[in-house]
Amino acid sequence: MQVLQVQLEIRPDPAEVGRARRWARSRLAVSGIQADEPLAETLILLVSELVTNAVVHTGRPAVLRLSLPGAEAPEEAIVRLEVADRSGRAPVPRCVDGEATGGRGLAxxxxxxxxxxxxxxxxxxRIWCELDRCARPSGVTGACSEGTGAYGGLAYEAV
Known part of the structure; x- marks a missing residue:
C-alpha cells in the first residue's frame, strides 16, 4: 500500500492554526478520505489542537506532517499526524475547571x-497521534483488528 507523506511549515502565529486546518482538509481527498467521514472531522480537530499547542506554548516555528493512505488503500489503514517543534519542553496534560477557556487540548x-x-x-x-481508518458498521466504535496498517512504498510532498 502506498502512503502519502506531506508536511507544512508552521510559523509561530495563531493564524497558522486555521491555515493548517485548511491545508489538512485539502490533503484528505487525495487519500480517498471524504470530508464528511468521521475520521476527517476527527483528524482536523486533532490538527487544530496540536498546532495550537505548538504555536501558543512554544512561540517557535513547527512542522505539521501527515501520513495518509493512498486513494487505492484499503478501508483499514492508519492515518498519522505529527507536529514537531523546537521547544524541548515536554507536553503536559493539565487538569482544568469548567470555567477555563483552555488547557483541554491533550485531553x-x-x-x-x-x-x-x-x-x-x-x-x-515531536508529538504524534494515529487514527485507525476501519471498515466498521455505522455507529460502531472501537479499534480495528490487529495487523492493519502495514506500509509499503512511500510518496512525498513538502510544502
Whole structure:
C-alpha cells in the first residue's frame, strides 16, 4: 500500500492554526478520505489542537506532517499526524475547571486518537497521534483488528 507523506511549515502565529486546518482538509481527498467521514472531522480537530499547542506554548516555528493512505488503500489503514517543534519542553496534560477557556487540548487528543505520544527530537520534540481508518458498521466504535496498517512504498510532498 502506498502512503502519502506531506508536511507544512508552521510559523509561530495563531493564524497558522486555521491555515493548517485548511491545508489538512485539502490533503484528505487525495487519500480517498471524504470530508464528511468521521475520521476527517476527527483528524482536523486533532490538527487544530496540536498546532495550537505548538504555536501558543512554544512561540517557535513547527512542522505539521501527515501520513495518509493512498486513494487505492484499503478501508483499514492508519492515518498519522505529527507536529514537531523546537521547544524541548515536554507536553503536559493539565487538569482544568469548567470555567477555563483552555488547557483541554491533550485531553482531547487522548480521547480522540487511537494512539498518541511524544518523543524528544534534537533540541525540540515531536508529538504524534494515529487514527485507525476501519471498515466498521455505522455507529460502531472501537479499534480495528490487529495487523492493519502495514506500509509499503512511500510518496512525498513538502510544502
Amino acid at each position: 482531547l487528543v487522548d480521547g480522540l486518537a487511537d494512539r498518541w505520544g511524544w518523543s524528544a527530537e534534537g533540541v525540540g520534540k
